[in-house]
Amino acid sequence: MSRIRVKGGYELSGEIRVEGAKNSAVALIPAAVLCGDKVLLENVPNISDIGALSEILACLGVDVSRGENSISIDSSKMSNKIITCELSSKLRASYYFMGALLGKYKYVNMCFPGGCSIGERPINLHLKGFEKLGATIEENDGNFIIKADKLIGDDIFLDVPSVGATINIMLAAVLAKGKTVIDNAAMEPEIVDVASFLNEMGADIKGAGTPKIEIVGVDELHGATHSVIPDRIEAGTYVIIASLLGHELKVSGLVPGHIESLTSKLEEAGVKLEIGKNYVRVDKVGSYKAIDVKTVVYPGFPTDLQQPLIPFLTQCHGVSHVEETIYENRFMNIPDTVKMGAKIDVVDNTYASIHGKTALVGSDVVATDLRGGASMVICGLIADGVTTISNVGHILRGYQDIVGKLKNVGAKIEIVD
DSSP states (O other), X not given: OOEEEEEOOOXXXXXXXXXXXXXXXXXXXXXXXXXXXXXXXXXXXXXXXXXXHHHHHHHTTOEEEEOSXXXXXXXXXXXXXXXXXXXXXXXXGGGHHHHHHHHHHSXXXXXXXXXXXXXXXXXXXXXXXXXXXXXXXXXXXXXXXXXXXXXBXXXXXXXXXXXXXXXXXXXXXXXXXXXXXXXXXXXXXXXXXXXXXXXXXXXXXXXXXXXXXXXXXXXXXOOOEEEOOBOHHHHHHHHHHHHHHEEEEEEESOOGXXXXXXXXXXXXXXXXXXXXXXXXXXXXXXXXXOOEEEBOSTTSBOHHXXXXXXXXXXXXXXXXXXXXXXXXXTTTTHHHHHHTTOEEEEETTTEEEEEESOOOBOOEEEOOSHHHHHHHHHHHHHXXXXXXEEOTHHHHTTOTTHHHHHHXXXXXXXXXX
């Protein structure tokens, strides 16, 4: 099993370029099958989640061709087949095929999807949305059969602004009869990206990026070419690294507005950031003070950047506090961070106090999940000595060539067997 080995304490200089957004691409690929034509998605990250979705497409008879940073999807010979647990369990985002296949065929048979075990992530809001559109749902031991004679638009209120439910309902509604209104919709940039792509294929969606999205059903969609937005979580991860180790280190190819909740907190801690049109640069690392962070839905501080921020907080003077309100298992990286020397108290798995500044020492640690794995990489970069991270498949799911990118700016990091 491969591991990542990091020798910490090295200054980083140069440029790291951000890839296309993982959380957008994994929804755009299922969305592509809503038409029967050829779709080209550009700026697609080369990560294992994209490979897992490509396997599902192949199962459905879709012709898939991968370029260096693109994917061509031809659904002209597609057929609606069962998506097995073996295929769906490789990533959580496989659930977007529920909305796409229901919208296109009015029938879907698939196993409950997998993904990182960061806490309970039910799909009840997705299913309630499908039912409001006229679908019936049968569930047997984790396998779902969702079907409808026809889908008819309706008003759908989400109890919480779920990204997954918002996108899945959009996918089902674009070919439904009449108007669908999603109230209390999630507002993340990835939702805007998916809505833009669907509109480019001929859908009629207004209000994406606001709490109210209106979808007027159309008879059919056509092919399109679309470029995936930059990955704000990857961008944020590297900006955190730059804040800890950067010497004229530039993170480019991002949308600064998408990570403003992070950069404002870093600046509050004392980080000197140069924020340009499509980049953030740290010229010199300084002395930082403790801050308080609470994860909330966009445009607030993202839960996906909470774990990568923990190593930064260990290097701040004073006591920082982190409140996690989205997922109940989002502190799984903390035990190994403490093992490396951090002083962190956790209450009820939702509230952490980080006492700094503390020196970290290299150790053998585990990537418990995607963002927790990124957190351990950051710990290794700032620690004294060598850190070896196992279970790195989680990390490679969401960060294209993270080892190569960090090595190119001066990190002592490698993948070892």
